[in-house]
Structure formats: C-alpha cells, structure tokens
C-alpha cells in the first residue's frame with residue numbers, strides 16, 4: 376500500500392457523467408481533422424450518455440470546431456493557455472482567444488508542461504483562475520513520478536498540487552473543474568496504473584477536494600485517469616467507483632481505436648459492485664466515499 380491516509384467513509388449519491396478526452400498533443404494537422412472526425416462518428420455515432428472532448432493542437436482548433444458541428448455532443452478542448460488576456464507574450468495563447476474559437480475545456484498543469492516547459496503549481500493556479508473567469512472548464516492534471524511513488528510520497532504530491540493549484544478558486548467555480556490523475560510513470564510508457572492503484576489515488580484526490588471545498592462538491596467533481604489508456608484497459612479502469620473518465624494520449628490518435636474506448640465506456644456494466652443497497656452503477660450514478668474529519 377502506497378497511500379497512507381486513514382479513510383473514514385461516508386456515502387453519498389452523486390451523478391457524474393463520464394468524460395473521455397483525446398489529447399492529441401503535438402500531432403495531426405488541420406488537414407487531418409475531417410477524416411479523423413468522419414472515422415470517429417462512423418465508429419460510434421452520436422452519444423449523449425458520456426461527454427467526449429477532442430483536444431487538438433491550437434492550429435487544428437478551427438477545423439475541428441467546424442467538423443464538430445456534425446456531432447454537437449462532442450466538445451472542443453485546448454492543451455494549454457497563458458493566464459493573461461493579451462499582451463507581449465510571444466508564442467502564447469489566451470483564454471479569450473480560445474473562447475472565441477468555441478473551445479470549452481483547457482488542459483492545465485499537464486506533466487509535459489510541468490516537466491519540459493517549467494510549469495509550476497503557481498503558474499497552474501494563475502491559469503486555472505484565468506480559465507474559469509473566461510468561461511473555460513479546466514482539466515487540471517496532477518500526478519506523481521515513479522521515484523515519488525517508490526518513496527511513498529504520492530499523497531503528499533497530489534495534495535500539494537491540488538491545494539496550490541486551486542488556491543483562491545471561488546467555490547462556486549468548483550463544478551466547472553475536472554481533475555485528471557496522470558501518474559508520470561504511466562504516461563506514454565505503455566505501463567498503466569492497475570485499476571486498484573488508480574482507484575486508490577482517485578479516492579484520495581476526492582478527499583483532498585472535499586477538504587478544500589466540501590463533501591458534496593467533491594462527490595460531484597469528475598476525476599479522469601490518464602496514462603497509457605487504451606481499448607484493452609479502458610473499461611476496467613472506468614469501472615472503478617471514483618474514476619469518472621479517461622484522458623487519452625497516444626491511443627486517441629487513431630480515431631477507430633479511440634472510438635473503441637468510447638464504446639467500452641458506453642456499454643452497461645455486467646457487474647454492479649455490492650457497495651450499498653440501491654446504488655446504481657450505470658452511466659454516472661455512483662456511491663462515492665469521502666473522508667470525514669477525524
């Protein structure tokens with residue numbers, strides 16, 4: 376066991392629509408967007424029971440916005456933004472610029488931004504506040520390195536990233552947030568967290584959210600898992616009670632394969648874990664656990 380918190384639990388029903396997102400990273404041009412969308416719609420059709428977000432590079436956003444007109448259910452995301460609205464920030468993109476392109480979501484604090492481009496908790500915090508005030512929904516990425524996991528520092532790292540990242544965020548904005556748990560050792564490595572490891576981290580994240588907001592806000596907040604998600608493992612990960620979706624990188628570049636993950640999530644589950652009498656287990660109604668004060 377890596378996680379150490381004593382968890383006293385209370386149960387609460389919360390409706391959480393599953394959310395599955397394709398993070399294309401620095402891949403695909405605007406010319407490839409139409410065929411991607413055509414293949415995806417042919418594979419899965421129009422869906423209502425889950426929320427799907429496509430997150431292309433900035434250059435492909437307008438073309439994708441046009442392609443999404445055919446499937447109004449899918450939403451558009453961006454991979455990053457600056458916290459200022461405008462100004463002398465060469466190479467940056469602002470929240471109002473993204474809103475002007477009908478972008479709904481923005482990924483903030485992705486480990487590649489933190490690790491390769493000097494992103495800090497403080498920058499992530501400024502971006503989250505700017506995104507929310509512009510009407511964008513942040514997908515806030517958190518996660519530990521392998522060394523931190525081996526040193527049993529998972530809770531410490533997740534807690535710091537959440538507390539620092541969400542500092543000063545108005546509680547009425549919490550329902551616009553999505554958290555993505557992305558352990559660094561699982562990103563692009565082919566090594567996925569086991570469903571148990573991921574569930575344990577998600578439950579902990581929910582307890583931290585409860586401590587910075589309140590239990591019912593935490594019960595409603597959606598937490599995605601990211602890190603080598605593919606059609607073969609998506610369904611089992613998403614069956615865990617605190618895993619509300621997936622942030623998919625490499626496996627989202629092939630529209631057909633991404634569509635298969637999506638279909639797996641849509642399928643009603645064969646087994647309903649006997650958590651509590653009357654707990655529903657299909658498409659977003661869950662019994663959730665959160666930490667109570669000692």
Ligand code: PGA
Nearest residue numbers: 562563602603623624625
């Ligand atoms: P991966 O990336 O699915 O290729 O591991 C996930 C991510 O970085 O969001």
